[in-house]
Amino acid sequence: MKETIAAGVSIALVLAAGTVAAQSGNEARGERVFNQQCKICHAVEKADASAVGPNLAGLFGRKAGTAPGFEASDAMKASGIVWDDKTLADYLKDPQARLLGTTMVFNGLKQAAQLADVIAYLRKATQ
């Protein structure tokens, strides 16, 4: 009986933690998603060279298409986007649809939880 209660409590805790993560994003999970889906083209450390895409260091609060050392597309430069939680979620969900002419060849993060996780990771990692 005691064990059943303990098991019930830990399930409730896991559920509660899951709810919080879904709302605010989980950095550790976001790092895994980034490493799997973004790192091939993007660096987050200022000192690292990015291969295909712009370096994402200092991303938050920056105007789209102004990353140092990268020639962004005309679409990106003219977009008027300033990167924050909302604009990132919007773009990363479906880059081609959000910004016609963007040269980022990426299908988009379709799962809301993955999107929130990556943004939580980026907020910290690009500081």
Ligand code: HEC
């Ligand atoms: C195949 C390579 C590639 C992949 C994979 C990729 N990107 Fe990109 N990304 C680019 C390129 C190229 C651009 C520049 C787009 C433009 O100028 O239109 C870009 C632009 C961006 C920008 C805008 C940066 C700025 O300073 O304006 C962000 C943010 C971004 N990518 C985040 C991500 C994230 C997060 C992922 C993974 C979920 C990802 N990208 C996956 C190549 C990629």
